[in-house]
Amino acid sequence: MIYLREIHPTDGWQVKENEQDAVLFAQHESMDERVEVGQACMVKLALEMPALVDEMDDAVAKDYAAMPERLYLIAKGGEVAYKGGMGPMFFRPSEWEQVISEHLAR
DSSP states (O other), X not given: OEEOSOSSOTTSOOOHHHXXXXXXXXXXXXXXXXXXXXXXXXXXXXXXXXXXXXXXXXXXXXHTTOSSOEEEEEOTTSOEEEEEEETTTTOOXXXXXXXXXXXXXX
């Protein structure tokens, strides 16, 4: 998982669901803030997968067209083994999981 810039920051376009769920973060002004919020998200969501944080220039988000969210699988050799649709509307988690299972079985 790679944590990106806040898509619905409190100082930007906030959504009702974030307010109801108390997901209230301002847009990051430093890498330290971005890491801190990324860590908070990992804890709140109880995610156990490894996580990285995109740099302040948003290079990963730009290179992978990852905004607002997208599922990818990067294979061991570095090639894109799976590129999902823009989330959350076009997520296909079962497809993604199938490709992960196939790669792990190799």
